Amino acid sequence: MQAGEKVLTATQLGMTYGQRQALRGLSFTLGAGRILGFLGPNGAGKTTAIRILTTIIEPTTGSFSVAGIDSSDPHGIRQRIGVLPESLGFPGRNTALEYLTYFGEHYGRSRTESRDRALSLLSEVGLGGRHSSLIGSYSRGMRQRLGIARTLLGDPQVVFLDEPTLGLDPRGQQELVQIIQRIARERGAGVVFCSHQLAEVESVCDDVIILNEGQVVADGRVEDVTARKGAVRFSVVVDPPYVDEAVRVLQSERFTVSRDPQVDGRIEVELGTEDPDQTLEIRRELLRSLLAAGVDIVAFTNEASRLEEVFLSLTEGVAS
Amino acid sequence: MTNEHKRSEGRPKAGWRIVLRSELSDLWIGGKAIIFLILFSLLLGVMAFLFATNKELSLTPPAEALFLMVKTTLAVGLLFGLVLGADTISGERERTTIESLLLTPVRRRDVVIGKYLAALSPWPAAMAVAGGYLLLIAPDGATFVSAFVWTGFVGTIIVAAFTGFGVLVSVMSATNKASLSTSLLVYILFFVPTQLPGSAQAGVVGELIRRVNPLDAVNQFLDKLLVSNAAFDELVSWLVSPMIMFVLVVLGLGLVAPRALRLDPPGIGALFARGRGAVVLALVMCTIALATASPSQALQESTGQLTIDVDLSSQEVKTGDTINFQTRVTVPEDEIGPWIVAMNIVNLGDGDPVDPEDWSPLRAQTIEQVDASRQAVLEWEVNAIIKGDYLVYMVALASPASAGETSQPVSSQGIHLTVEQFFRINPGGVLPLAIGMPLALSGLLYGVSRARRRTIDSEVMN
Numbered sequence: 001m002q003a004g005e006k007v008l009t010a011t012q013l014g015m016t017y018g019q020r021q022a023l024r025g026l027s028f029t030l031g032a033g034r035i036l037g038f039l040g041p042n043g044a045g046k047t048t049a050i051r052i053l054t055t056i057i058e059p060t061t062g063s064f065s066v067a068g069i070d071s072s073d074p075h076g077i078r079q080r081i082g083v084l085p086e087s088l089g090f091p092g093r094n095t096a097l098e099y100l101t102y103f104g105e106h107y108g109r110s111r112t113e114s115r116d117r118a119l120s121l122l123s124e125v126g127l128g129g130r131h132s133s134l135i136g137s138y139s140r141g142m143r144q145r146l147g148i149a150r151t152l153l154g155d156p157q158v159v160f161l162d163e164p165t166l167g168l169d170p171r172g173q174q175e176l177v178q179i180i181q182r183i184a185r186e187r188g189a190g191v192v193f194c195s196h197q198l199a200e201v202e203s204v205c206d207d208v209i210i211l212n213e214g215q216v217v218a219d220g221r222v223e224d225v226t227a228r229k230g231a232v233r234f235s236v237v238v239d240p241p242y243v244d245e246a247v248r249v250l251q252s253e254r255f256t257v258s259r260d261p262q263v264d265g266r267i268e269v270e271l272g273t274e275d276p277d278q279t280l281e282i283r284r285e286l287l288r289s290l291l292a293a294g295v296d297i298v299a300f301t302n303e304a305s306r307l308e309e310v311f312l313s314l315t316e317g318v319a320s
Numbered sequence: 321m322t323n324e325h326k327r328s329e330g331r332p333k334a335g336w337r338i339v340l341r342s343e344l345s346d347l348w349i350g351g352k353a354i355i356f357l358i359l360f361s362l363l364l365g366v367m368a369f370l371f372a373t374n375k376e377l378s379l380t381p382p383a384e385a386l387f388l389m390v391k392t393t394l395a396v397g398l399l400f401g402l403v404l405g406a407d408t409i410s411g412e413r414e415r416t417t418i419e420s421l422l423l424t425p426v427r428r429r430d431v432v433i434g435k436y437l438a439a440l441s442p443w444p445a446a447m448a449v450a451g452g453y454l455l456l457i458a459p460d461g462a463t464f465v466s467a468f469v470w471t472g473f474v475g476t477i478i479v480a481a482f483t484g485f486g487v488l489v490s491v492m493s494a495t496n497k498a499s500l501s502t503s504l505l506v507y508i509l510f511f512v513p514t515q516l517p518g519s520a521q522a523g524v525v526g527e528l529i530r531r532v533n534p535l536d537a538v539n540q541f542l543d544k545l546l547v548s549n550a551a552f553d554e555l556v557s558w559l560v561s562p563m564i565m566f567v568l569v570v571l572g573l574g575l576v577a578p579r580a581l582r583l584d585p586p587g588i589g590a591l592f593a594r595g596r597g598a599v600v601l602a603l604v605m606c607t608i609a610l611a612t613a614s615p616s617q618a619l620q621e622s623t624g625q626l627t628i629d630v631d632l633s634s635q636e637v638k639t640g641d642t643i644n645f646q647t648r649v650t651v652p653e654d655e656i657g658p659w660i661v662a663m664n665i666v667n668l669g670d671g672d673p674v675d676p677e678d679w680s681p682l683r684a685q686t687i688e689q690v691d692a693s694r695q696a697v698l699e700w701e702v703n704a705i706i707k708g709d710y711l712v713y714m715v716a717l718a719s720p721a722s723a724g725e726t727s728q729p730v731s732s733q734g735i736h737l738t739v740e741q742f743f744r745i746n747p748g749g750v751l752p753l754a755i756g757m758p759l760a761l762s763g764l765l766y767g768v769s770r771a772r773r774r775t776i777d778s779e780v781m782n
Contacts, residue, residue, distance in 0.1 A: 054423060056583050057582075075427070087419075088420060089416030089417040091415075103424060105338045106335065106338060106425060132776050
């Protein structure tokens, strides 16, 4: 499987429940080694789409293929995907090793092979030392990691992760995101990543699809989608004693500024334009003003508008 | 992280074995099945102890006591299978573990088969436990073997049918609550008629209901076989409805359950949707037709002359036992009646001749009217008074129309009655088994859970 090679292709997928159209004309492709963020407010059709793509339900219209296997062969597809559903239950009285060994056998491995594979995967997700503890004693973060290990049992070409970081503390989220990145970058699997944590999606995903009321309202590379909407930002980090002076200078130049409450000395500057030529000129002018005022600049970065803003503007009026 | 493992192509060849092994592990190593066996052995122990020591119950003839034990074994084994079956899929839905299972390449039919077989697994163990108690209660080795083999055979049919029904309901249900309540309701519907008094089960409709109800039919089969010593070929029609239920359930598990095994269940109503209900009804009607058309009846209707048959060929009893049987008299089309049926008992040994009036409250009965098929059925009761070897036979004759006329009596086949001296169940043997069996099973449970804990701990240490 080569990087970028298409591992998932969806064509005009649709799903109707009675009179309600839960999904309309969903089409996209996912390349090997890429992470696709799947976004949308509650009821937008994300879970329906995931369940269709993972062969749990059949679409009323359209088709899809995974690694060249058509959706008319759900068994073939199940051999090539790994799925972490949003609400995944675990048998609390089994150990993680027993659990993974059992599921590993479902992929045609012998018991011994399956056990070895389980040990290897548990080690990869950081549960090597707890492989024989009862799952009932696991924290939520450990269960999520176990769930991810389970998705990798069949060496999948596409991995679906539905809200994998939900309910985890920041460290747990960070560790899980790193595991997800490794699945894509090192294993070369395509990853479909559903999350409500938009900053997380923005930082980890290559591509994004935003669904609203069953329809795609935005899709493409993350930077392309975020560039479509909202003002371009600059972020300036100054030596903390110079923060007040820097804010005064920038406001006098009629920039909209705000201090980052989490990073002392970091100031965000909104420019109100997306034109690359204009932003370059404005950035030079901004730097000149700060240097002229004697402000000690530590760092200076360009930032596109955040995915959250794009998401909110595209799904406006939808209760999530 | 390197992808050092080659991706496995194809699903497992026998996915049901993987599912079965996992389910068996949950059931047995998890302790649920062993706890069931402990409770079951306690129940049988109490029953055996009461039969042996209670002043009134100890007078129950051994064959009757044996049958009650068999009936209890069936009822409990069947109920446990039904409950386990009802938990199989809806339990996974409730614990939100079903999606993981559906997302693997294992065929859904394999999932159903594996879970079904696991839910059946306590039945052989229950039979093994019951074997000890049956051996204790049975009057002799041959009766024990007969009781054990036949209970095992028909019990497997009925337990497999009800367990499978539980699985079917579970596949269709979203929650265990719905699945269990539906399954238990159906069980009660089948069970209640078996508890009605004999008079409520008499007559054509009563017999029809008993034959159509698979639970009752199995009980009738074993009762007649173990208590009345009836021959198997006379009783085979009682197995029709259990067999039909078994076949229907297996078809449902093979054809309906895999398609209905989804994340969101289709609902119990789907079991009977789209004409399936009509098929079920048609098959039930076939059951009724088959069950009511017993071979002996068909034979009698075709003779066209006065005949008399009994539904018992031989019986071994103890002094004090009561033997019940039926005679079926078929009269010619042109004969008016009334007809008289009389009982005779011949002592085949050396003792005194038997006076039937000492042995039966009814020495003779008169038939005033016959039914549309020119038949009449009479109930008889014989009390075994003295130890010995006897032949009971029945004589039917038409009452002569006038003083100058006579009629030709006809005789039934004989009922060979072997009467042994009454003995009480050995109370000395009951108590050790009644206490020992649950203790042994508790020890097994302790051993299994200790071994499991040790495995977990030692692996953590490693």
